[in-house]
Amino acid sequence: MTTLYLLGSAAPPVLEVASVIEDAKARGYDVCLGLTPSAARWLEPQMSDLEQLTGHPVRSEYKAVTSADVWPRADVALFAPATFNSINSWAGGITSSFVVGFAAEAIGKGIPLVAMPCVNAAYAQHRALDRSIAELRDMGVSVLYGQGGFEPHQPGERRAEGYPWSLALDSVDAVVSPTP
Template sequence: MSTLYLFASDAEPVFDIARVIEDAQADGWDVCLGLSPTAARWLAGSLDGLAALTGHPVRWDYPLPGEPDVWPAASAILFAPATFAAVNQWALGIADTFVVGVVAEGIGHGIPMVAMPYVNDAHARHPQFERSVETLRGAGVSVFVPQEPVAGFPWPLALSAVRERIVVG
C-alpha cells in the first residue's frame, strides 16, 4: 500500500479533513496526517479520532532528537489547504514548522508532491505568492491555485492531482 502524507494548514477547509482521509483511504492510500501547529489546536478535540482513523499518530511538531520516526516513508505528499504563509515559507526554505520542514525536505528527496493553496484574493495578488508558486512548480511540486470561484474547497481535485502523480498500490 502506498503512503500519503496529508498535510494541512490552519484554514477553514481543515475541518473537512476526516472526510478527506476516508476518501484517500477509499482510493487505496495509507494516510498519515500532519498539521500546522494552529490547525492542530483547532482540531484538538478530534486528534485522537483522526489518529484512530489513520492508524498513525497525528503529527504537528518535530520529534525530539533520538526519537524514532513513527510513520512509514511517504509515497506522495498532499499539502492542502496550504496557507499563504505556508506556501511562501516552503518556497523560501523556511522550515520552522513540522509540515513545512517535511515538504521542504521532500523536494530534495524527490517525493511526488501536490499543493492546493487556500488564500484570499489580496494574498493571491501579493507578488511573493506568485514567485513562491513558480518556485515550487520549478522544483517539481504540482501547485493548483483555483482561478475560478469554487463552492467549497476543491478536495476532489486535490486528491485527483495526487492520483495523477503516482499510481496507488
C-alpha cells in the first residue's frame, strides 16, 4: 500500500479533511495526517475520529529525538490546504512547524510532493507568494496554483464550488500509482 502524508494548514478547507482521507483511502492510500498547530486546534473536536479513520496518530508537533516514529515511511505527500504563511515558510526554509519541516526535508529525500495553496486575492498580491511558489516548483514540488489549480478568492469568500480536493488527489495519483 502506498503511504500518503496529507499535510494541512489552518484554512477553511482543512475542515473537510475527513472526507478527503476517505477519498484517498478509497484510492488505495494509507493516509497519515499532519497539521500545523493552528489547524490541529481547529480540528481538536475531531481528532480521535481522524486518528481512527487513518489508523495513525495525527501529528502537529515534532517528535522527541528519542521517540520512535509513529508513522510508516512516506511514499508521497500532499500539502493542502497550504496557507500563505506555510508556503512562504516552506520556500524560505523556515521549519518552525512539523508539517513545513517535513515538507522541506522531503525535497532533499526525494519524496514526491504535491502542494495546493489556499490564499485569498489580497495575499495573492504580495510578491512573496509568487516567489515562493516559483522556488518550490524549481525544487521539484508540483504546486497546483493558478489556472488549472487553486485560484484565489476574495477575502472572506468561500466559493460555492469549494476547494478542489479531487484535483489535488488526482495530481497525487499522477505522481504515484497506489497499490491495494
